[in-house]
Amino acid sequence: MKTAKKSNKVYARIRRDILRRRYQPDELLPKETDFARLLGVSRDTLRHALAMLEAESLVRRVRGYGTYVCASVPRQKITFLLPCSEEIISSEYVMGVLRGVLSGAAERNCEVETLAISPTNDPNDIDWSKLFNLNSESRVVVTGLWFSKIFPFLLASKCRVAVVYEGKKQAVRHKADKMISRWFRLVKRMDEIAARMAEHLLRTGCRRPVFFMNYMDHSSDTDRLQRITEICRQYSPEVRPLFIPIPEHIQTDTEKLEALAEEYLKDYPCDGFLVTLPAVCKIMRRRFPDCPGGFLDLPRKKPQVTPDRNLFYSDFALEKIGDEAVRLLLSEKSSEEIEFFADIYSPEPETAP
Known part of the structure; x- marks a missing residue:
């Protein structure tokens, strides 16, 4: 127990010095024997502390050379495309999927970048320069067929793409069904919402x-x-x-x-x-x-009607869709289709104070 406590103290001290940049990126730390003597602990205690720092990607230990402070941590990146910058605030749908992407990326130790590709929120007004960094190593999430004008570019760039959309009929309408067949397809089954809610209504x-x-x-x-x-x-x-x-x-x-x-x-x-x-x-x-009554497609976060105990409504688990997009993009698969069905909720009515 004493050794563990000492290791934790040494870990905390070195970690603090790294984060305060007392030890610079790529700097070689003192030899273990000298470093242990400087810190007033045994070599085993120091090694345990360094192992914890290495697990946190703050240092890297190179056999035969010593321990270096990490300069940068190579992480896989998820690129989340937005129509325009305002979309991240105004669209509950986009925000829901993005929350799932952020959560899934954090869990899998990935970075997330967002790219707003149109200054006017118009699919015919694309700032193509924003896309020039995308290549065969890129993992891209698109939240609809609004982006179909850039699909040929993404294909030519050999990006791995996860596209969220509403099914084959919508893809055919946008002339995108053949292109997206090569990607990960996360299908929101909008066509099933009314049927599922009708079944729920009859069960009451x-x-x-x-x-x-x-x-x-x-x-x-x-x-x-x-x-x-x-x-x-x-x-x-x-x-x-x-x-x-x-x-x-x-x-x-x-x-x-x-x-x-x-x-x-x-x-x-x-x-x-x-x-x-x-x-x-x-x-x-x-x-x-x-x-009992049901309201189709009533946003869970911003309901447009006063909820009551007999009202139910439908909504997709958007964060789950975002998380699945990250999982698929990081997998070894080249393409796959997953269907998502809307959940049915009964909001709690507001109670008087």
Whole structure:
């Protein structure tokens, strides 16, 4: 025990001198016999202290030469691309993934650099000089297909890339599916959110659900509508869903949304709902104060509606996505696809002081 205490004291003393630059980078420390005598400890005690410093990458011990103060520590670097500098503050999504990247990099002893590549947040206005340091040794995280204009450059530079996006249909729409097939693909299954929330709603005992959603008026989203219909049919013959599509031109018009609700819900015995707009959530809660309700894509950190005990919502574990991106980039694999499904949360209502 005495030896351990002495070693810790010696370790702390040398460490302090290194951090105060009393010992300069690349400086050769005194020979162990001389250094131990100078510090008033045994050689074994000194060696134990030096081993702790080496584990911390503060010194490097070279057999036959001695112990040197480390000048720099070679670490692998993760490059996190941003559209513009403001994005790191304004986007909860980007911040969530970045937190995961920072955490994963720290755990794996890596560095992280962020590169904002457009002065105007415009994919057609790229500052290409920001990318010129990227090469075959680079490990790059991109948080969406906004960056698709630079994908050919990243491919030509032979970077290892982890791209977060929403699935094959989105990739095809951006003409990026073939390019990203060579990279690590972290897919947010946006197409499954409504279906998973519908299942959650039915598990609460709901048999007359109302799906009051803006996207149902878009022909491209018929797959999701059919999926919800199939879930309701398979869950129980007692389930009688009501679908209320919201035309795009009234999505911000509260009076017209109220009128739409009145038209569809006047005599409907609703016992649960799913919505996609804050105004619609408030309308449904006023009409049906006690029934369970779900809000799709409600940000966990900045909710747009007052939470209550019967409200649930969906959100992706963004930090986990960022951590997985780091893990994949540091692995020996060349490409892989991982799917992520949104979690369902029930926020705690605020209590009176």
